[in-house]
Amino acid sequence: MGRINLLxxxxxxxxxxxxxxxxxxxxxxxxxxxxxxxxxxxxxALGLFHFxxxxxxxxxxxxxxxxxxxxxxxxxIRFWTDTVRAIQEQLYMAGTKETYRNFIWLQxxxxxxxxxxxxxxxxxxxxxxGSLPFYLSKPLNRWHYLAGKFLAxxxxxNMLTTLPALILxxxxxxxxxxxxxxxxxxxxxxxxxxxxxxxxCLGLLVLAVASWVRKTxxxxxxxxxxxxxxxxxADSLVDGLGLDARWRLVxxxxxxxxxxxxxxxxxxxxxxxxxxxxxxxxEAWEAAVxxxxxxxxxxxxxxxxxxxxEIVR
Amino acid sequence: xxxxxxxxxALAERLPEALTRSASPDGSPAPILQFDRVSKWYGxxxxxxxxxxxxxxxxxxxxxxxxxxxxxxxxxATGQLRPSLGVVTxxxxxxxxxxxxxxxxxxxxxxxxxxxxxxxxxxxxxARLSGFGAQEAxxxxxxxxxxxxxxxxxxxxxxxxxxxxxxxxxxxxxxVHDPELLILDEPMNGIDPVVRRDxxxxxxxxxxxxxxxLISSHQLEELERLTDRVMVVARGRLLAQGTVTEIRxxxxxxxxxxxxxxxxxxxLAGALLRLPEVLGVELGAGGMVTVxxxxxxxxxxxxxxxxxxxxxxxxxxxxxxxSTQAILEYVLQESL
Amino acid sequence: xSYNGLRMALIELEQIGRRFxxxxxxxxxxxRLEPxxxxxxxxxxxxxxxxxxxLMGxxxxxxxxxxLMDVDIRTGGIRLRRLIGYMSExxxxxxxxxxxxxxxxxxxxxxxxxxxxHRRAHEVLTYLGLEEARYRRLEEYSTxxxxxxxxxxxxVHDPPLLFLDxxxxxxxxxxxxxxxxxxxxxxxxxxxSFILSTHLLNDVERVCETVVxxxxxxxxxxxxxxxxxxxxYDRYRLQIEGRLGGLIDDLRAEGVQVLTATRGRRxxxxxxxxxxxxGDNGRASLAELVVLVPQDWRTRLFFTLADNRxxxxxxxxxxxxxxxxxxxxxxxxxxxxxxxxxGTH
Numbered sequence: 001m002g003r004i005n006l007l008x009x010x011x012x013x014x015x016x017x018x019x020x021x022x023x024x025x026x027x028x029x030x031x032x033x034x035x036x037x038x039x040x041x042x043x044x045a046l047g048l049f050h051f052x053x054x055x056x057x058x059x060x061x062x063x064x065x066x067x068x069x070x071x072x073x074x075x076x077i078r079f080w081t082d083t084v085r086a087i088q089e090q091l092y093m094a095g096t097k098e099t100y101r102n103f104i105w106l107q108x109x110x111x112x113x114x115x116x117x118x119x120x121x122x123x124x125x126x127x128x129x130g131s132l133p134f135y136l137s138k139p140l141n142r143w144h145y146l147a148g149k150f151l152a153x154x155x156x157x158n159m160l161t162t163l164p165a166l167i168l169x170x171x172x173x174x175x176x177x178x179x180x181x182x183x184x185x186x187x188x189x190x191x192x193x194x195x196x197x198x199x200x201c202l203g204l205l206v207l208a209v210a211s212w213v214r215k216t217x218x219x220x221x222x223x224x225x226x227x228x229x230x231x232x233x234a235d236s237l238v239d240g241l242g243l244d245a246r247w248r249l250v251x252x253x254x255x256x257x258x259x260x261x262x263x264x265x266x267x268x269x270x271x272x273x274x275x276x277x278x279x280x281x282x283e284a285w286e287a288a289v290x291x292x293x294x295x296x297x298x299x300x301x302x303x304x305x306x307x308x309x310e311i312v313r
Numbered sequence: 314x315x316x317x318x319x320x321x322x323a324l325a326e327r328l329p330e331a332l333t334r335s336a337s338p339d340g341s342p343a344p345i346l347q348f349d350r351v352s353k354w355y356g357x358x359x360x361x362x363x364x365x366x367x368x369x370x371x372x373x374x375x376x377x378x379x380x381x382x383x384x385x386x387x388x389x390a391t392g393q394l395r396p397s398l399g400v401v402t403x404x405x406x407x408x409x410x411x412x413x414x415x416x417x418x419x420x421x422x423x424x425x426x427x428x429x430x431x432x433x434x435x436x437x438x439x440a441r442l443s444g445f446g447a448q449e450a451x452x453x454x455x456x457x458x459x460x461x462x463x464x465x466x467x468x469x470x471x472x473x474x475x476x477x478x479x480x481x482x483x484x485x486x487x488x489v490h491d492p493e494l495l496i497l498d499e500p501m502n503g504i505d506p507v508v509r510r511d512x513x514x515x516x517x518x519x520x521x522x523x524x525x526x527l528i529s530s531h532q533l534e535e536l537e538r539l540t541d542r543v544m545v546v547a548r549g550r551l552l553a554q555g556t557v558t559e560i561r562x563x564x565x566x567x568x569x570x571x572x573x574x575x576x577x578x579x580x581l582a583g584a585l586l587r588l589p590e591v592l593g594v595e596l597g598a599g600g601m602v603t604v605x606x607x608x609x610x611x612x613x614x615x616x617x618x619x620x621x622x623x624x625x626x627x628x629x630x631x632x633x634x635x636s637t638q639a640i641l642e643y644v645l646q647e648s649l
Numbered sequence: 650x651s652y653n654g655l656r657m658a659l660i661e662l663e664q665i666g667r668r669f670x671x672x673x674x675x676x677x678x679x680x681r682l683e684p685x686x687x688x689x690x691x692x693x694x695x696x697x698x699x700x701x702x703x704l705m706g707x708x709x710x711x712x713x714x715x716x717l718m719d720v721d722i723r724t725g726g727i728r729l730r731r732l733i734g735y736m737s738e739x740x741x742x743x744x745x746x747x748x749x750x751x752x753x754x755x756x757x758x759x760x761x762x763x764x765x766x767h768r769r770a771h772e773v774l775t776y777l778g779l780e781e782a783r784y785r786r787l788e789e790y791s792t793x794x795x796x797x798x799x800x801x802x803x804x805v806h807d808p809p810l811l812f813l814d815x816x817x818x819x820x821x822x823x824x825x826x827x828x829x830x831x832x833x834x835x836x837x838x839x840x841x842s843f844i845l846s847t848h849l850l851n852d853v854e855r856v857c858e859t860v861v862x863x864x865x866x867x868x869x870x871x872x873x874x875x876x877x878x879x880x881x882y883d884r885y886r887l888q889i890e891g892r893l894g895g896l897i898d899d900l901r902a903e904g905v906q907v908l909t910a911t912r913g914r915r916x917x918x919x920x921x922x923x924x925x926x927x928g929d930n931g932r933a934s935l936a937e938l939v940v941l942v943p944q945d946w947r948t949r950l951f952f953t954l955a956d957n958r959x960x961x962x963x964x965x966x967x968x969x970x971x972x973x974x975x976x977x978x979x980x981x982x983x984x985x986x987x988x989x990x991x992g993t994h
Contacts (some may be wrong), residue, residue, distance in 0.1 A: 379821040503815075506692065506973065507977075508692070531820060534851040541934050556935075558934065617952050617956055618956070
């Protein structure tokens with residue numbers, strides 16, 4: 001039987017699956033867009049810097065053989081012992097719960113910068129180039145769209161915090177052996193918990209802020225305002241004016257830090273300029289209330305802001 | 314007959330008046346817009362390649378594919394660009410000069426607004442920039458807004474305007490100093506049919522006042538409702554200028570396609586085949602005869618005779634390829 | 650998802666209304682549309698986009714009910730949009746993607762499996778003549794290519810119904826012609842129904858079988874284009890080469906009423922026996938007369954009169970209404986009816 005099959009229009013037969021799958025392509029495309037930026041990788045490399053310090057520090061802590069380094073000179077031995085202790089005590093590089101908490105906390109600045117960039121690309125661009133109507137005219141509603149974007153943001157957050165922290169955990173277990181995992185299994189839960197708090201809160205916050213201001217430069221300004229200015233205000237209110245510790249709740253990053261500390265079961269200390277000033281912190285549950293409230297507000301705002309009505313003009 | 318004579322005289326008076334307002338040194342009226350061997354290139358990219366023409370009063374359509382040089386031509390005419398070679402003059406003065414710009418109104422294709430301004434303020438600001446005092450600018454802005462039918466919407470912020478409203482504000486801005494030459498780049502984009510009809514009337518009125526309008530458009534059927542005079546631009550060159558019929562008649566080797574409906578199609582077909590201009594005849598459904606013929610002017614004359622000789626009742630006579638669209642296609646084909 | 654294109658109404662709306670605060674965008678819209686090529690016309694603010702939004706399940710009507718291919722428009726939501734390929738007027742692109750990726754993304758959003766979406770994206774792009782441009786980034790696409798790309802993303806899941814919002818905007822004549830031919834083929838040969846929303850009545854006239862005219866939130870006319878057209882057996886349009894002068898007088902002497910006379914689209918004054926034609930630039934233009942002929946008129950007489958006056962007839966057509974005239978007539982009728990209605994109240 002002869003057959004010709006010209007390059008005409010060909011119908012497609014197949015079943016379309018439901019909208020629950022659609023967040024995946026949305027977030028895949030979102031990730032692709034961010035990964036294409038060189039700036040992102042620069043920031044990520046910067047983020048890895050802390051990680052390398054910790055990684056090296058932990059290695060040093062476990063591996064340094066002081067006698068072989070210093071010979072028998074007691075002064076040199078003392079120098080090295082002090083150094084190692086300093087690393088342990090000041091930076092908590094001993095693979096304890098403080099290690100992970102501090103590491104994640106330190107990543108904060110890079111996370112902020114990455115999210116400012118990601119927010120502008122993921123949401124701001126969609127408004128600016130009219131991609132939002134493209135998405136919302138498809139069989140999905142705004143929550144599917146937001147879920148897709150949220151997944152992407154959460155991945156960025158975790159790439160900088162949870163993932164390196166887990167690698168540090170693996171490093172420690174390699175160094176110390178099986179009993180490290182056995183004794184510190186709750187740390188894994190804590191790390192994941194802290195990561196989850198960060199993902200949810202920052203993800204919603206960045207989506208809301210990005211859909212509010214839409215453009216890159218104002219977005220970065222608002223973002224800096226919320227996170228860095230918030231901290232400055234909190235510090236000057238509590239430490240400077242000596243107001244109640246609850247004023248520190250203005251500082252979102254600190255709130256997440258409190259929750260993370262609670263997850264990892266560590267006392268939420270703040271590094272102090274001078275050793276003898278204690279810096280009061282609010283309670284973890286208070287921070288949790290604030291974080292939950294902010295997340296709720298973000299959701300409400302997103303619900304109002306991402307409207308399908310804008311599609312057909 | 315006196316009436317005829319006086320009308321003619323009035324018209325004769327009116328027409329040259331529009332032209333002689335600024336005569337060239339030798340006394341002959343300077344054309345409203347003249348391109349003299351004008352070329353324009355941007356770096357290595359050529360926008361316009363040795364174009365010469367002069368524009369007549371009334372409405373002229375400017376057609377051509379995307380990237381043909383239409384916008385370059387319009388920007389040269391409005392003095393926004395300076396020709397790389399050649400001279401562009403408006404009423405005898407270089408289009409680049411300030412005096413020339415006084416006579417030119419331009420409606421750009423792209424949106425050029427301060428989004429936070431109201432339409433009225435925008436048109437007023439443009440009027441102020443044209444050199445009118447505050448009061449006169451306000452009056453002129455009001456008149457221009459009325460002409461484009463935007464008076465009642467003009468207080469709103471441009472941000473909230475639809476595409477058609479934006480177009481009308483741009484048009485008002487071009488009309489505000491009452492220029493003799495209007496250069497309109499795709500003015501009908503996004504305009505709904507109701508407003509479009511009003512704007513067509515406005516354009517006719519302006520043409521009636523002796524003004525010259527050069528209108529570019531991709532919507533050739535719309536353009537045809539306004540004028541049958543076109544300039545065809547492609548690949549940076551002016552390929553044709555004239556009325557559609559005139560240009561069509563010049564294509565010797567593109568035979569016309571004429572559809573004829575008639576009471577006795579077979580006899581008509583036979584008779585047509587005897588005409589020397591006819592190349593082919595096809596009998597279609599419903600008694601329609603499709604003829605392919607050369608030399609239009611002689612063909613139509615001969616056809617008229619044939620109808621009388623054969624005593625035919627012709628119900629339909631239509632040249633199917635004498636539209637602006639067909640002209641554009643032929644010009645592009647022939648210039649390959 | 651089987652859909653019997655012949656039996657079922659494509660869209661059935663009953664007294665749909667939509668209010669935004671005090672503003673009534675749609676009122677009492679009752680429509681029954683068969684599958685086919687449908688033109689949606691109306692001036693700005695007539696409610697076209699509100700209607701489309703309601704049909705796409707993006708807006709709920711304030712009152713009334715309706716079904717689109719047997720899916721309730723009030724509760725359909727996502728299911729409605731799965732049946733519809735939507736081509737927006739604005740550039741709804743995702744920057745940074747390549748053409749094929751963009752179309753595949755649309756396919757996945759419509760719910761196609763990932764692999765199928767990719768395969769089908771290439772197929773549709775080839776069909777629409779974008780084979781060469783598939784791997785280019787969207788930023789590099791020209792207007793004409795963007796329009797076809799937007800059509801591709803609406804077609805990727807082979808929907809039975811397309812919503813096309815100004816699909817020819819920004820296209821040059823050749824591109825516009827190609828787009829309209831494509832739409833006609835899709836509708837006629839591949840059984841796609843579509844709703845074409847546009848200000849360009851010529852596009853609708855060329856492509857659509859049915860039109861719906863919206864005005865001030867109401868449907869003021871719906872039906873097949875041919876049926877809306879009033880045939881005017883006694884009106885002719887003549888294209889004349891040469892001076893009109895005596896011809897008009899002769900026509901009048903034969904009892905023909907000259908309704909309008911234009912040359913180069915500019916009106917020739919018809920007062921008394923005046924024949925003023927535009928001197929310099931009129932010569933190369935054909936004159937067009939619209940005439941009302943008496944009963945038992947033989948068109949042969951046109952030719953006789955023209956021959957007597959030494960002018961040539963270049964065109965002769967019945968002056969039937971075109972869509973533009975239908976549109977304006979309907980809007981005017983509605984306007985006067987409303988005015989009359991207000992008068993009685």
